[in-house]
Amino acid sequence: MPLIVFLFCVLFAAALDATETEQATQQNISAHIQKQSNLTFSNYENRIEQLSLKHNQDNLEMLAALNQFNEQNPTNNLNDLAYLLSYRCYLELVNNQQDAYQQTEQSLLALTISSASDPAISAATSFCKSWRYYFEKDAKQYDLYIEQSFNYALNTQTPVLKYWIAISFAMMAQDTGRNSAAIEAAKLAMTIANVNKDNYREATSRAIIAISEAELGFFDDALINNQWAIDWYKSVDQQNAILGLYQNRGFILNSQGNTAQAKAIYLDAIEQAKKLENQDAIHEIYSNLAAIAFTEGELALSNDYAEKTLQYAQQSDYQTLAAHAYSIMAINNVYLNQLDLAQEYFDKGNSYFEEYKMISLLADNYKSWSEAMASIENFEAAYKAQLRYKELSDKIFNTERESRMLRIKELYEVAQKDQEIEQLAFDNQRKNTEIENKSLQKRIWVLSAVITLLAFIILSFFYRKLNTSNKKLTKHNTKLNEERFIDPLTEGLNRRFFEVQQRERMLNVPEVSFSLFALDIDHFKSLNDTHGHACGDQVLKQFCQRIRQSIRQQDNLIRMGGEEFLLVIENSNLEADAQLIKKLLAITNSEPITFEQHNVSISVSIGAASNVNIYDETTLDFALELADQALYKAKQAGRNQGELLDLYQINLASVINNYDMIVSKTVTSRTQQ
Structure with missing residues (x-):
């Protein structure tokens, strides 16, 4: 009998050791959640x-x-x-x-x-x-x-x-364009509001979350949060707040590409603003309607809305609204061939955005300007604007990343202190238990053995159950992690995948050579304007399917934004890359894409940086920049072709600003081997 009891005690101690770390982790998580609740x-x-x-x-x-x-x-x-x-x-x-x-x-x-x-x-x-x-x-x-x-x-x-x-x-x-950080902070605020059953504060938090979700492309979530806030403010009859939320809803719908509903929302909001005699809101909505009119090709109507907005903004010293009006009028005047006036308005809008560090709006302004300049074939101005847009976009991403690291550091230091206190309490409790056990050991030895046996059986049961649950949770988390790297439209890889995984892969294998292909669907904006965004979405899906069918399983096609893609090839060479470009050009325009009653023919321009070894962030950025320059040259030469750069054993820093020093090759679908 003593031997059996001894074995049960040993097994019980082993079970405790196996779960001690896991229990401590669960206690830390529970303590953190308890602090919030x-x-x-x-x-x-x-x-x-x-x-x-x-x-x-x-x-x-x-x-x-x-x-x-x-x-x-x-x-x-x-x-x-x-x-x-x-x-x-x-x-x-x-x-x-x-x-x-x-x-x-x-x-x-x-x-x-x-x-x-x-x-x-x-x-x-x-x-x-x-x-x-x-x-x-x-x-x-x-x-x-x-x-x-x-x-x-x-x-x-x-x-x-x-x-x-x-x-x-x-x-x-x-x-400042840091929308992920904005959502994180607003959700913290919403947690506090929920704990205190404060609907006013929850509505405020949801309104902020909705705008940032729309900026990041999570339109369904944005509309849900926006509607929740609208419903609550309706319940307390706060008309001015409802008006502001309707303006936000119009922005979300317009960002989603649902311009018809956005326009209807804005027109209803104007009537509500007139009843409330809210001139600021009326002219803010005029600014949004001007943007929609431009999208629909009604330049005269767009200018009319923008001029009304600008006149009111100048009279009331509403500088932010004036900057928006200048930006819209700048693009309108490009298409109306009033280039001097367009440049003047563009500079005025940018001046305000620069002064007040509105980086996201400034980036959007440069992107629109680049597209406008490209449409009138001023490719030099278009390229410079595109470079500035890329610089600002990178700045937004890096600023948000640095902010997140600071907050993680603060949370880590607090967690370390909590863990030290918990460990001291645990050690103290264990010492007290040892003293008590020694004083009672002789009198309750048999009873302790029975209790140990029962405890071991119960803990073993719950340990197996907990282990099974953890495996399911790990599998679910893995699936969620994979889904966040998928572009919902094309079902391919997205920019987040590039920034989080692809970039890390390239930086950690300097012995592997990479070829970077920058792809851009030709005349995609015109296609959208002619056949609508639904047709454009179909073109993006079919284009991705054709490209993926033409590359190896280990190669990655990444949607960087809009109609811009990056193809990453490992362990290739110049000749193979030339053949691949020829294949991609041919498969892209092999047959028209059918959408409703339309047959849409498409082509693609490609810029490729071939056979690059990536040693650090600078090398990677230089390679991406050279691929972009090659793409620009391919477009400038007439589109539907590729420009291939031979970068084998080349110091990229020495050629980044001397493009002509690089050995390049123009590739078309008809190029001979």
């Missing part, structure tokens, strides 16, 4: 919220009420102080009380020192500074301190302040 508004915060609702029409009156509340309800709680002082900062700046603001800022700095940089106080201090720069219209410093306050706020348990900062950061990130 416990973000209920404190009694102190709720009382300030009641004051805010009572005096929401008068900021000066609210400031006096807040100061009186502070005198009557002194507190040493750092979370409550952080919220109170950051709110007071805002009210003092709104009411232009600079001396009072300086005193509040000094109080926050003193608390930062005395509290050993408590995250809530640090967040409030940075947030307070951000408001000063906001009112001074210093966008660069405002963005910096909002980012800093958000990083601190992630580690706080101050729900109202955390919500306020998260929403401010989300709006800033959205304005």
Whole structure:
């Protein structure tokens, strides 16, 4: 009997060792979730919220009420102080009380020192500074301190302040084109709203999420979040808020390519804005209708809307709206052959976007300008604009990546501290248990053996069940991870795949040579304008199918955006690449694509950087740039052909700005071997 019990004890100890790490991981995850779900508004915060609702029409009156509340309800709680002082900062700046603001800022700095940089106080201090720069219209410093306050706020348990900062950061990130970061922050704000059953704050969060989802192409999700916010504001009869959300809905539908519904939404919104006498909204909608009219080829109508918008924006000093109007009128005047006027408007719009760091809007402006210049065959201007667009797009991506790394670092440091505390508690508990066990061991030895046996059986059952669940979860997560790299239209690889996996692959195998093919469907914009976006979508699907049928299984065709694709070939050579270009040209225009009653013939232009060894990020960027230059040359030479660059054992840095030094070959579907 003692031998059997001893064996059961050994098996029980082994089971505990096998699950100890997994249990610790589950505890850490649960603790992190618990921190988020416990973000209920404190009694102190709720009382300030009641004051805010009572005096929401008068900021000066609210400031006096807040100061009186502070005198009557002194507190040493750092979370409550952080919220109170950051709110007071805002009210003092709104009411232009600079001396009072300086005193509040000094109080926050003193608390930062005395509290050993408590995250809530640090967040409030940075947030307070951000408001000063906001009112001074210093966008660069405002963005910096909002980012800093958000990083601190992630580690706080101050729900109202955390919500306020998260929403401010989300709006800033959205304005600067960092839409993934905007969604992340707004979802944090929405979690706080859900915990506190605050529908107003949830509607605000969803409205921000919807715009960023539309910018990233998640149109169905965007429409759902937008409709949720509209329905809630209708339930409380907030007409101005509903009007703004209808404008957002028009933007989402237009971005989705559903211009007919977008136009209908905008026209209804104008009638609502007229009833509310909201001139800003009326002319913002005119700006959107101008863009739609341009898309439909109604240049005169587009200019009419844009000129009305510009006239109102100049009269009311609405600079952002004026910049949008200038951008639309610039493109219109290109097609109306008013090139000097077009350049003047283009420069004015860009000047504003540059000054206020609206990188996403600036990138869109350069992309539209490049397309317009290409349409009038000013390929030099088109190419320069396209380079600037690429530079801005890369900047948006890199900025978002750096921001995410900073936040991950903050979360990692907090997690490490929590883990150390949990380990100390665990060690202490284990020592106490050992002492108790020694004192009881002689008296309850048999009973312990029975309990150990039962515990082992139960734990083994749950361990197997947990292991099975983990395998299913891992399989599901793997499937989700694969789907996020798939372009939903063409069912092929997307740009995210290139940035996350393909780029890493090329950087980690310097011994492998790569050939990079930049492909662009010829006259795709004209095809869209003539036959509609549904036809364009069909062309993109058929084009991808034809290309994939013509390449090896290990080669990757990646949709980089619109009608632009990148084909990555491993371990090829110049002759094989020339043959592949010839094959791709032939298969592309081998037979027309049938859509409804139309037979659409297409062709493709190809720029290829052949036989490149990738050693670092710079080499990769140079190779991509050379492929783009070759593509541009192929288009300039008449399209429906390829330009092949022999880059074998060439120092790319020495030729990146000296394209003519590279040995190149023009390839057509009729090129002889």
